[in-house]
Amino acid sequence: MSTVLLRRANQHLLGIETLSALDIRQILARARILRDAPEQVHGVMAGVPVITLFYESSTRTRVSFEMAAQKLGASTISISASSSSVTKGESLWDTGRTLASMDPGVIIIRHSSPGAPQLLAEAMESVGNGAAVVNAGDGAHEHPTQALLDALTLLDRLDSLEGRTIGIIGDIAHSRVARSNLFLLRKLGARVLLGGPRSLVPKTLEPLGARIVRDVDEIIEVADAVMMLRVQFERMQGPPAFPSLSDYTRTYGLTAARARRMPPQAFVMHPGPMNRGIEIDPEVADGPTSVVAHQVRNGVAARMAVLERAMDVDGWSSSKDL
Numbered sequence: 001m002s003t004v005l006l007r008r009a010n011q012h013l014l015g016i017e018t019l020s021a022l023d024i025r026q027i028l029a030r031a032r033i034l035r036d037a038p039e040q041v042h043g044v045m046a047g048v049p050v051i052t053l054f055y056e057s058s059t060r061t062r063v064s065f066e067m068a069a070q071k072l073g074a075s076t077i078s079i080s081a082s083s084s085s086v087t088k089g090e091s092l093w094d095t096g097r098t099l100a101s102m103d104p105g106v107i108i109i110r111h112s113s114p115g116a117p118q119l120l121a122e123a124m125e126s127v128g129n130g131a132a133v134v135n136a137g138d139g140a141h142e143h144p145t146q147a148l149l150d151a152l153t154l155l156d157r158l159d160s161l162e163g164r165t166i167g168i169i170g171d172i173a174h175s176r177v178a179r180s181n182l183f184l185l186r187k188l189g190a191r192v193l194l195g196g197p198r199s200l201v202p203k204t205l206e207p208l209g210a211r212i213v214r215d216v217d218e219i220i221e222v223a224d225a226v227m228m229l230r231v232q233f234e235r236m237q238g239p240p241a242f243p244s245l246s247d248y249t250r251t252y253g254l255t256a257a258r259a260r261r262m263p264p265q266a267f268v269m270h271p272g273p274m275n276r277g278i279e280i281d282p283e284v285a286d287g288p289t290s291v292v293a294h295q296v297r298n299g300v301a302a303r304m305a306v307l308e309r310a311m312d313v314d315g316w317s318s319s320k321d322l
């Protein structure tokens with residue numbers, strides 16, 4: 001193994017919107033190798049500090065990033081807003097400059113404000129630090145590694161996304177998962193159908209290439225895969241977005257009866273956390289058409305590939321097979 005593997009190249013991952021289809025294919029190809037050929041996993045990040053800076057709750061995303069970093073040999077340091085100087089009023093800008101001065105390799109950030117990862121990257125660059133920033137979810141903006149692990153999962157079942165139909169159903173308005181998936185799926189040639197209550201499916205996503213379908217049964221009957229999303233009550237203000245939870249489940253939830261209308265090979269995805277009995281029936285969530293556990297498993301591999309890219313390990317972006 002070369003000793004000059006780690007070159008600081010500021011390979012931030014702030015969103016899917018700015019990636020090309022080739023970038024996406026390269027990350028997915030590398031993730032597949034790291035998952036399927038463990039002998040390809042080297043401690044290329046040995047001695048590199050990776051910081052997870054989470055201003056919002058997380059279970060799977062944080063653990064998955066930390067596991068991915070540790071598998072590559074990195075040492076992980078986790079900071080939660082509740083136990084950091086944020087509680088003393090420190091700005092993200094100052095936090096970024098402080099952390100940058102300690103010269104980490106990668107900072108992974110989750111924040112409730114759209115654009116926070118970009119601001120952090122600018123703060124770090126302002127002290128001349130070359131660490132990469134990876135977005136682990138910024139408000140309702142983007143969640144790029146979720147879209148990458150979802151694509152990996154889709155492509156494990158479908159040879160290509162070209163011409164395939166993917167349904168995304170639920171609270172699209174508050175979902176960074178929906179936005180990142182929409183960008184990615186369109187870049188890889190899929191047709192994206194969005195469904196959910198009028199108040200939670202913004203028309204502004206149509207110019208990005210999505211089609212809004214009012215009757216979710218029409219989506220479920222044709223989609224190769226459906227992604228069910230949680231209603232994000234914590235991001236809502238003002239009057240309720242729909243009359244009651246039971247109305248929501250009846251009209252938009254993936255009930256067992258509705259799931260029986262899916263085409264024979266179709267499958268069900270969910271980024272988690274699930275609200276069982278609201279957007280998805282427990283029988284469906286744990287049933288044979290669900291690939292939820294597989295999504296979580298793929299998350300570690302997708303994030304390993306993202307971390308390698310962030311560190312420009314071995315100039316990998318120019319050398320990956322597609």
Ligand code: NCD
Nearest residue numbers: 061137143177230271272273
């Ligand atoms: C999602 C998130 O945080 O954006 N979860 C995740 O990262 N897997 C979706 C959600 O909170 O509903």
